[in-house]
Amino acid sequence: MSAQETTAATLIDGRACAERVLADVERQSQALRQEGITPGLAVVLVGEDPASQVYVRNKMRKAEAVGIRSFEYRFDDTLKQAELLTLLAKLNADPEINGILVQLPLPATIDEHAVLQAIDPRKDVDGFHVENVGGLIQGRDALAPCTPTGCLQLLKQQCGDLAGKHAVVIGRSNIVGKPMAALLLAEHCSVSVIHSRSVAPEALARQADIVVVAVGRPEMVDARWIKPGAVVIDVGINRRQQHDGKTRLVGDVDFASVALIASAITPVPGGVGPMTIALLMHNTLKATRLQHASAESLALF
Ligand SMILES: NC(=O)C1=CN([C@@H]2O[C@H](COP(=O)(O)OP(=O)(O)OC[C@H]3O[C@@H](n4cnc5c(N)ncnc54)[C@H](OP(=O)(O)O)[C@@H]3O)[C@@H](O)[C@H]2O)C=CC1
Numbered sequence: 108m109s110a111q112e113t114t115a116a117t118l119i120d121g122r123a124c125a126e127r128v129l130a131d132v133e134r135q136s137q138a139l140r141q142e143g144i145t146p147g148l149a150v151v152l153v154g155e156d157p158a159s160q161v162y163v164r165n166k167m168r169k170a171e172a173v174g175i176r177s178f179e180y181r182f183d184d185t186l187k188q189a190e191l192l193t194l195l196a197k198l199n200a201d202p203e204i205n206g207i208l209v210q211l212p213l214p215a216t217i218d219e220h221a222v223l224q225a226i227d228p229r230k231d232v233d234g235f236h237v238e239n240v241g242g243l244i245q246g247r248d249a250l251a252p253c254t255p256t257g258c259l260q261l262l263k264q265q266c267g268d269l270a271g272k273h274a275v276v277i278g279r280s281n282i283v284g285k286p287m288a289a290l291l292l293a294e295h296c297s298v299s300v301i302h303s304r305s306v307a308p309e310a311l312a313r314q315a316d317i318v319v320v321a322v323g324r325p326e327m328v329d330a331r332w333i334k335p336g337a338v339v340i341d342v343g344i345n346r347r348q349q350h351d352g353k354t355r356l357v358g359d360v361d362f363a364s365v366a367l368i369a370s371a372i373t374p375v376p377g378g379v380g381p382m383t384i385a386l387l388m389h390n391t392l393k394a395t396r397l398q399h400a401s402a403e404s405l406a407l408f
Pocket residue numbers: 254277278279280281282283284301302303304305308321322323324342343344345359379380383
């Protein structure tokens with residue numbers, strides 16, 4: 108079959124799916140408002156990375172749009188770790204704050220693990236605290252990382268039941284690859300994880316029904332990695348300089364070649380990115396309910 112005869116893959120519309128998640132979050136936040144509760148999200152940004160500033164601004168705007176009060180804490184990269192820990196202790200104790208997100212990466216002078224462990228696990232809307240990571244691995248109803256949870260929702264929408272499918276995750280970071288593998292395992296997939304030391308990664312990926320790519324290498328995964336008919340989720344966000352000097356956003360997947368062979372694929376932009384933000388709002392609502400439920404049960408004693 109020539110390229111002209113192949114049918115193009117279905118585009119998985121992350122913006123539309125995110126709007127549905129956000130509509131549900133907005134309904135829930137209105138219901139909480141009837142009880143006098145307004146969810147609050149604190150976003151902490153250290154350093155001047157322009158991409159991070161764009162994400163944080165997008166998050167704040169979306170929060171307000173669905174009835175979540177948002178609080179921004181910005182520092183330059185001279186901020187001391189102890190000062191950040193003091194702020195987190197204050198946010199943990201503040202009943203107006205239900206979710207806390209510390210934008211990553213942090214400057215090299217700050218111990219990322221120490222900072223993430225200083226967030227109250229019940230306010231950990233990124234799902235990066237060890238208690239929530241452990242809960243995810245054990246299949247408990249923990250706060251789970253936003254990006255892989257968003258990917259899973261897109262996959263379920265596209266494929267329905269995932270049980271028995273062979274899923275290959277490319278990348279093993281703590282924020283995307285590892286929690287993605289855990290979520291797919293919980294959906295009864297057989298999961299393989301590819302990383303920088305994998306041997307013959309293309310041949311392994313080519314066995315997969317589902318491929319999730321989070322490597323941070325622009326357009327690394329091309330059609331040679333993909334079995335005809337596979338479903339492909341592209342987590343990558345890379346800024347690429349064009350000849351005319353403008354920058355363009357590209358994923359970790361070579362969209363042009365993969366779209367000819369996959370059955371469905373997420374675009375960049377408009378795929379996983381909007382889902383990450385929507386799931387952050389979803390987790391903020393979940394965290395708010397969690398905190399108020401435990402306050403009520405404490406009141407019984
Ligand atoms: N859309 C969204 O909401 C989000 C997008 N992103 C994007 O997703 C991408 C990945 O992010 P993140 O997980 O944080 O990245 P990291 O850099 O933390 O991890 C990259 C992973 O890819 C693996 N890897 C690197 N090169 C290769 C290779 N040649 N072959 C196989 N595996 C390789 C690394 O392997 P090893 O462990 O062996 O080093 C590592 O496990 C980035 O483009 C990032 O911008 C991230 C978060 C959210």
